[in-house]
Amino acid sequence: MARMSVEPSHIHRVPGPPMRRPRRSDAPALAALANDWEIAKNLRDAFPHPYTLADAEGYLARCESGEIPQSFTIAVDDRLVGGCGLKMQTDIERCSAEIGYWLGKPYWGRGLATAAVRAVTEYAFEHLGLLRVYALPFEENLASARVLEKAGYVREGVLRNAAIKSGRPKNMIMFAITRSP
Numbered sequence: 001m002a003r004m005s006v007e008p009s010h011i012h013r014v015p016g017p018p019m020r021r022p023r024r025s026d027a028p029a030l031a032a033l034a035n036d037w038e039i040a041k042n043l044r045d046a047f048p049h050p051y052t053l054a055d056a057e058g059y060l061a062r063c064e065s066g067e068i069p070q071s072f073t074i075a076v077d078d079r080l081v082g083g084c085g086l087k088m089q090t091d092i093e094r095c096s097a098e099i100g101y102w103l104g105k106p107y108w109g110r111g112l113a114t115a116a117v118r119a120v121t122e123y124a125f126e127h128l129g130l131l132r133v134y135a136l137p138f139e140e141n142l143a144s145a146r147v148l149e150k151a152g153y154v155r156e157g158v159l160r161n162a163a164i165k166s167g168r169p170k171n172m173i174m175f176a177i178t179r180s181p
């Protein structure tokens with residue numbers, strides 16, 4: 001059974017979170033696993049495809065510099081297998097963040113994404129003081145919808161034609177979890 005790393009310490013109270021901060025040394029594993037259309041097709045275009053080693057190094061440098069502060073590596077035996085992060089909202093929506101996540105295909109179906117979403121959601125509420133975390137999977141992304149349901153998110157509605165991916169309009173589903181102030 002693979003050992004899951006538990007880091008950073010401020011999300012250590014969540015049972016079994018396979019999370020740690022990204023490191024520059026994650027670049028080869030990141031480039032190898034992220035270069036997969038089955039992953040990229042479900043994400044924003046900011047997640048490049050093809051995904052090169054230079055893309056990985058650039059992303060990890062931005063994480064290290066603090067430009068992308070709420071970004072975590074999902075790790076098995078300390079090796080990067082995916083990512084999960086929060087995009088903090090601003091102005092009157094500063095009480096909320098969008099959660100995003102992906103996992104390398106060889107690691108799908110083990111509950112890792114659900115564990116990651118649970119851990120980062122608890123971190124958002126307990127340590128960032130947020131009141132709402134939401135996700136916007138494409139309507140056809142049933143695996144992602146299932147992850148969110150398992151992590152306690154509620155389906156709030158359909159955002160019709162809310163995005164364009166590969167030149168095609170996409171419906172997005174708003175899933176959210178909230179806490180009382």
Ligand SMILES: CC(C)(COP(=O)(O)OP(=O)(O)OC[C@H]1O[C@@H](n2cnc3c(N)ncnc32)[C@H](O)[C@@H]1OP(=O)(O)O)[C@@H](O)C(=O)NCCC(=O)NCCS
Nearest residue numbers: 039042102103108109110111112113114137142143144146
């Ligand atoms: C979505 C993703 C993160 C799921 O990762 P994972 O670690 O396999 O997820 P989990 O194992 O925690 O849970 C997946 C659930 O989806 C279910 N599932 C998988 N494929 C499915 C499908 N086609 N239809 C319905 N349910 C599906 C699984 O059975 C499982 O549910 P269960 O535990 O009730 O059986 C992964 O597939 C991925 O990286 N996809 C590409 C990127 C992406 O879509 N990111 C999210 C953008 S919003």
